Amino acid sequence: xxxxxxxxxxxxxxxxxxxxxxxxxxxxxxxxxxxxxxxxxxxxxxxxxxxxxxxxxxxxxxxxxxxxxxxxxxxxxxxxxxxxxxxxxxxxxxxxxxxxxxxxxxxxxxxxxxxxxxxxxxxxxxxxxxxxxxxxxxxxxxxxxxxxxxxxxxxxxxxxxxxxxxxxxxxxxxxxxxxxxxxxxxxxxxxxxxxxxxxxxxxxxxxxxxxxxxxxxxxxxxxxxxxxxxxxxxxxxxxxxxxxxxxxxxxxxxxxxxxxxxxxxxxxxxxxxxxxxxxxxxxxxxxxxxxxxxxxxxxxxxxxxxxxxxxxxxxxxxxxxxxxxx
Numbered sequence: 114x115x116x117x118x119x120x121x122x123x124x125x126x127x128x129x130x131x132x133x134x135x136x137x138x139x140x141x142x143x144x145x146x147x148x149x150x151x152x153x154x155x156x157x158x159x160x161x162x163x164x165x166x167x168x169x170x171x172x173x174x175x176x177x178x179x180x181x182x183x184x185x186x187x188x189x190x191x192x193x194x195x196x197x198x199x200x201x202x203x204x205x206x207x208x209x210x211x212x213x214x215x216x217x218x219x220x221x222x223x224x225x226x227x228x229x230x231x232x233x234x235x236x237x238x239x240x241x242x243x244x245x246x247x248x249x250x251x252x253x254x255x256x257x258x259x260x261x262x263x264x265x266x267x268x269x270x271x272x273x274x275x276x277x278x279x280x281x282x283x284x285x286x287x288x289x290x291x292x293x294x295x296x297x298x299x300x301x302x303x304x305x306x307x308x309x310x311x312x313x314x315x316x317x318x319x320x321x322x323x324x325x326x327x328x329x330x331x332x333x334x335x336x337x338x339x340x341x342x343x344x345x346x347x348x349x350x351x352x353x354x355x356x357x358x359x360x361x362x363x364x365x366x367x368x369x370x371x372x373x374x375x376x377x378x379x380x381x382x383x384x385x386x387x388x389x390x391x392x393x394x395x396x397x398x399x400x401x402x403x404x405x406x407x408x409x410x411x412x413x414x415x416x417x418x419x420x421x422x423x424x425x426x427x428x429x430x431x432x433x434x435x436x437x438x439x
Contacts, residue, residue: 114306114308114403114421115151115154115155115305115306115307115308115420116154116305116306116399116403116405116418116419116420117147117150117151117154117164117165117168117303117304117305117418117419117420118303118304118305118397118398118399118405118407118416118417118418118419119143119146119147119168119172119301119302119303119397119416119417119418120300120301120302120303120348120350120395120397120407120414120415120416120417121139121143121172121178121301121414121415121416122178122179122299122300122301122350122414122415123350123351123393123394123395123409123411123413123414123415124299124351124393124394124411124412124413125411125412125413126393126411126412127412128412128429128430129412129413129428129429129430129431130412131429132428135177135260136428138175138177139175139177139178139415139428140415140417140426140428140433142171142172142175142177142178143172143415143416143417143426144417144424144426144435145171146167146168146171146172146417147417147418147419147424147426148419148424150164150167150168150419151419151420151422151424152422154305154307154308154419155308155422156308157307157308157309159307160307160309160311160313161200161201161305161306161307161311161312161313161346162198162200162223162226162305162311162313164303164305164307164313165198165303165304165305165313165314165315165346166198166219166220166223166315168303168305168315169196169198169219169301169302169303169315169316169317170217170219170220172301172303172317173216173217173218173219173301173317174217176258176260177260178299178301178415179299179300179301179318179319179320180194180196180218180299180300180301180317180318180319181194181216181217181218181256181317181319182216182251182255182256182258183256183258183260183261183319184256184261184318184319184320185261185264185265185299185319185320185321185322185324186257186261186262186264186265186322186323187320187323187324187325187326187328188275188323188324188325188326189326190265191213191253191326192213192253192256192257192319193211193212193213193319193320193324193326194209194211194212194213194215194218194317194318194319194320195208195209195210195211195212195218195317195318195320195329195330195332195333196208196209196218196219196221196222196315196316196317196318196332196333197209197222197315197316197332197333197334197335197338197339198219198222198223198226198313198314198315198316198339199226199313199314199315199335199339199340199341199346200226200311200312200313200341201311201312201313201341201342201343201344201346201401202311202343204341204342205226205227205229206225206226206232206335206339206341207221207222207223207224207225207226207227207228207232207233208222208225208232208233208234208333208334208335208339209221209222209225209233209234209235209239209243209333210233210234210235210236210239210329210333211235211236211239211327211329212236212239212240212243213236213237213240213253214240214244214250214251214252214253215239215240215243215244215248215249215250215251216248216249216250216251217248217249218317219315219317220243220248221234221239221240221242221243221246221248222315222333223315224242224243224246224248225242232335233333233335261322264322265322265323268322268323269323273323274323275321275322275323275324275325275328299318299319299320299321299350300316300317300318300330300332300338300348300349300350300351301316301317301318301350302314302315302316302317302338302339302348302349302350302397303315303348303397304341304346304347304348304397304398304399305346305399306346306399306400306401306403310401312341312342312343312345312346312399312401313341313346314339314340314341314346314347314348314362315339315348316332316338316339316348316349316350317332318330318332320332321353330353330354330356330357331349331353331354331356331357331361331362332353334357335363336360336362336363337349337353337356337357337360337361337362337363338350338353338356338361338362339362340362340363340365340366342366343401344366344369344400344401345365345366345369345376345379345398345399345400345401346398346399347362347363347365347366347396347397347398348362348396348397348398349361349362349394349395349396350394350395350396350414351387351392351393351394351395351411352387352391352392352393352394354390354391354392355387355388355390355391355392355393355394356387356392356394358390358392359383359386359387359390359392361383361386361387361392361396362396364383364386365379365380365383365396365398368382368383369400375404376398376399376400376404376405376406377404377406377408379398379406380396380398380406380408381408383396384396384408384409384410388410393410393411394409394410394411394414395407395408395409395410395411395414395416396408396409397416405418405420407427412429413428413429414427414428415427415428416428423435
């Protein structure tokens, strides 16, 4: 049995109001990733670690997700990216923080995991490490998109709180927010179970529109945004500070320790812990026994799942399914 699950961020309040004009492209990206990597994971061509790395790399290349190219802009109009990754066999991990030039932050985190030390690198030193190891470097203008520039301008003009315009698809058309601000979205992530029973989790983000320079969210912090051990792989998305304060990703594993606790119940308990701390968001998780949970407590969470040749995607309450050849 092999399983691959993805998320592309969660956020917003109230009932889902339906797709924006850009949402079909986001879902199509997930469907392509799952259709490509799912069968390769099932056949044994890919292990869990490489599957989550490739999945997140692909979302880093999709300009409509807030990771890699298309990341949101900080208060100084620059892009700073975070990523982390972890595997179950030895709980090895890698993390990069506030990098500005590496095209695929998750691959840099993967390199750190495989090197074994250090676990985490920051800013220019992390970019230099990635470049030294042959990872593709790029420029800030290439990373920035018209949508993210428009969201930053709207954030600045309205003197909004950081993150308020992260998912305002209308910003590029200069539409008014009309009370439909969605905060806390943007992180992408993947979790996988391979045919050898190994697990892996990966998470990547550009952070929040207008974030203070130097701010670090939960994504690069092992145990907050990403966790993987022999029982479960977890990737979180939402308001990062609350996920840090609750060690949310690791807490899913803690909740599973008593015998008989389901993965769904463990994730629901963690989201309930996060909420009083000012956090809202979602979790994707897969257990070593093959349980899958994709809960969210927000208006929506971009999500996708490949299992047994079937692909399921969703944004709000609605779910879309398709069958793929094995």
